[in-house]
Amino acid sequence: MKLPDMPFPPSPANGALGPLYLSRLARLVKLRRELDDDLNPLGVDLIERAIGATVKDCIGSGAGGAAEAIVAAEGADRSIGGQG
DSSP, rough: OOOOOSSSSOOOOOOOOOOHHHHHHHHHHHHHHHTTTOOHHHHHHHHHHHHHHHHHHHHHOOOOHHHHHHHHHHOOOOOGGGGO
């Protein structure tokens, strides 16, 4: 049985968490940029997966557009979430 990508549809209750998810995403993207040279491959994979999960949280809260802007602003050319 395949699980859905989004376990819950966007709703007003989920939307209240949008600012929290966006600030978490910005912090993770900044950490990736600052620590990129110091991380081993496992560390890079872990932070990429955390970014990917947080992007999904942002999408679920209705803040997907803002999440894409945060990732793009940091010049994140890599795939999100360690996929690809």
